Amino acid sequence: AQSVAQPEDQVNVAEGNPLTVKCTYSVSGNPYLFWYVQYPNRGLQFLLKYITGDNLVKGSYGFEAEFNKSQTSFHLKKPSALVSDSALYFCAVSPTDSWGKLQFGAGTQVVVTP
């Protein structure tokens, strides 16, 4: 069975400081990994994905994530956070044998203060 863990319910960071949102996964085989962001009362917006290749993935709005197979992690990072980055962030995994069936983490609320 596959699972995704986001250990932090909320991350607080000052504007301009680095932002990290943690995600670990458990899935058999090679996973497809995703990050999505959700603003209040809105659907999810795609940020980035890891399928194969370079472990460092660059995505939208200056975000990046590093795939670490040994630690089964896929942490989301941004070097300098903006107030507008305040939102709910979801990590998701899809096993390669059922492409598309996303398993979401519980979500991490990011609060960026001016």
Next chain:
Amino acid sequence: GAVVSQHPSRVICKSGTSVKIECRSLDFQATTMFWYRQFPKKSLMLMATSNEGSKATYEQGVEKDKFLINHASLTLSTLTVTSAHPEDSSFYICSAQGTTGEQYFGPGTRLTVT
């Protein structure tokens, strides 16, 4: 990027009535669409996978007779909540899978059953 719309954005209905939610991929064809349910401050729960021209595949614990899904064309999937009850009140989100495998999410539909 690809655009997915949902209609209505919010709906209030009386207990016992049925409600239909539409999900459309506006600028691409989606052979597969997914329906999710999100409770307040909670993660997304996959309800069913909708494939064009065939019956939907429901996740364990989701009542197929209560949540009717129809995927009549490559750009439209509908979710009908039949005989709605207050416990069906939730935020329903659809996604459409493009040819590259990425899922593009709709803005969601807020259902309130009184």
